[in-house]
Amino acid sequence: MTPERPQGADAIPQRMAVPEGALPAVEPSASHPPGAGALYAALDLGTNSCRMLIAQPRGSQFQVVDSFSKTVQLGVGLEASGRLSRASMGRTVQALRICQKKIEKHGVKRMRLVATEACRRARNAKDFIRQVRRETGLSLEIIAPEEEARLAVISCAPLVSPRTEQLLVVDIGGGSTELVWIDLSGVPPEERARSIMRLHRGFQPQGEHAARVVDWISVPLGVATLKDQFGDVEDDAARFALMSWFFEENLASFSPYNAQQARDGFQIIGTSGTVTTVAASYLNLRRYDRTKVDGLQMTSDQIDLVIREYLQLGPEGRRTDPRIGRDRHALIMSGAAILQALMRIWPTDRLSVADRGLREGLLYAQMSADGVLEDGPYA
Numbered sequence: 001m002t003p004e005r006p007q008g009a010d011a012i013p014q015r016m017a018v019p020e021g022a023l024p025a026v027e028p029s030a031s032h033p034p035g036a037g038a039l040y041a042a043l044d045l046g047t048n049s050c051r052m053l054i055a056q057p058r059g060s061q062f063q064v065v066d067s068f069s070k071t072v073q074l075g076v077g078l079e080a081s082g083r084l085s086r087a088s089m090g091r092t093v094q095a096l097r098i099c100q101k102k103i104e105k106h107g108v109k110r111m112r113l114v115a116t117e118a119c120r121r122a123r124n125a126k127d128f129i130r131q132v133r134r135e136t137g138l139s140l141e142i143i144a145p146e147e148e149a150r151l152a153v154i155s156c157a158p159l160v161s162p163r164t165e166q167l168l169v170v171d172i173g174g175g176s177t178e179l180v181w182i183d184l185s186g187v188p189p190e191e192r193a194r195s196i197m198r199l200h201r202g203f204q205p206q207g208e209h210a211a212r213v214v215d216w217i218s219v220p221l222g223v224a225t226l227k228d229q230f231g232d233v234e235d236d237a238a239r240f241a242l243m244s245w246f247f248e249e250n251l252a253s254f255s256p257y258n259a260q261q262a263r264d265g266f267q268i269i270g271t272s273g274t275v276t277t278v279a280a281s282y283l284n285l286r287r288y289d290r291t292k293v294d295g296l297q298m299t300s301d302q303i304d305l306v307i308r309e310y311l312q313l314g315p316e317g318r319r320t321d322p323r324i325g326r327d328r329h330a331l332i333m334s335g336a337a338i339l340q341a342l343m344r345i346w347p348t349d350r351l352s353v354a355d356r357g358l359r360e361g362l363l364y365a366q367m368s369a370d371g372v373l374e375d376g377p378y379a
Contacts, residue, residue, distance in 0.1 A: 044116070045074065050099070057367050070094055084118065155357050165266070180216040277328050281306050294356065309378070
């Protein structure tokens with residue numbers, strides 16, 4: 001089954017800056033900002049999935065009151081044609097109609113609805129955005145790769161260990177994979193998680209004793225686009241190996257790629273359906289349980305064992321494995337190929353599994369801007 005965000009989930013508040021010269025994606029706060037009971041929506045339309053959270057502020061965090069997740073495969077055929085197909089757009093509009101009804105049902109006034117890699121790449125993306133507006137009344141915003149990476153980083157801040165000096169955050173999406181390498185060695189241990197939150201202002205230097213972004217990259221290969229690249233390879237193991245090495249080749253311009261990294265003081269945080277599915281498989285969860293998965297720490301060797309088991313199962317075994325689920329089995333090996341490449345380059349004793357990401361960042365961008373969180377906006 002597809003992992004679904006349960007009610008009552010939370011993250012840490014943050015506030016996003018609007019890029020210079022861009023129109024604000026969140027409505028300006030009213031003279032009397034929404035109260036603590038106001039509802040906020042965040043929608044993430046990716047290459048493979050459409051996901052939304054509706055939540056309300058609770059102290060310095062938030063509580064989910066409704067959610068939606070649907071595999072829409074918006075990017076099917078995009079690799080070959082450069083366009084979103086009529087069928088994939090139709091499926092996506094149907095899912096967005098459900099989101100619109102939920103927004104209307106709950107009376108949500110504050111929302112941010114974003115699209116990522118598939119819409120960044122498609123030649124007919126503007127036509128699709130207009131179609132969505134016309135048929136659902138929803139206004140989608142296509143965000144840049146840097147903002148997508150920044151939101152993923154900030155949402156993972158609660159999982160940063162005080163012992164971490166070098167941090168790699170990985171977000172494996174449907175159409176792209178974002179990697180951000182952060183140097184925390186100059187930050188006092190007790191301030192390291194909070195220093196990650198301050199990156200809401202951007203990846204540029206933040207001053208003395210601040211988190212320093214060494215490098216970041218958005219690789220235009222995610223679980224869907226990488227699978228499409230090697231769809232003509234029939235042998236399961238050969239296809240997996242080719243996907244893994246091809247992904248690694250695309251990391252050559254990422255500056256930490258050629259640097260040796262000691263395991264001590266090094267942490268990777270992985271946020272994606274791939275990472276949470278691997279974690280659920282490792283825990284042998286026949287029914288997904290976010291409380292057991294989010295924050296779980298795994299080693300490179302443990303991840304490798306799960307991937308080897310996937311290969312032994314083969315396509316049919318993976319299709320019927322309840323730990324993987326019907327919506328994930330077709331894409332798990334391309335995601336696992338990406339994960340294996342990362343573990344091959346940067347073996348670690350601490351990969352933290354994050355069942356959180358873009359939607360959480362979007363929610364706190366709005367809540368922090370409105371000043372409805374007890375801790376207030378991050379400076």
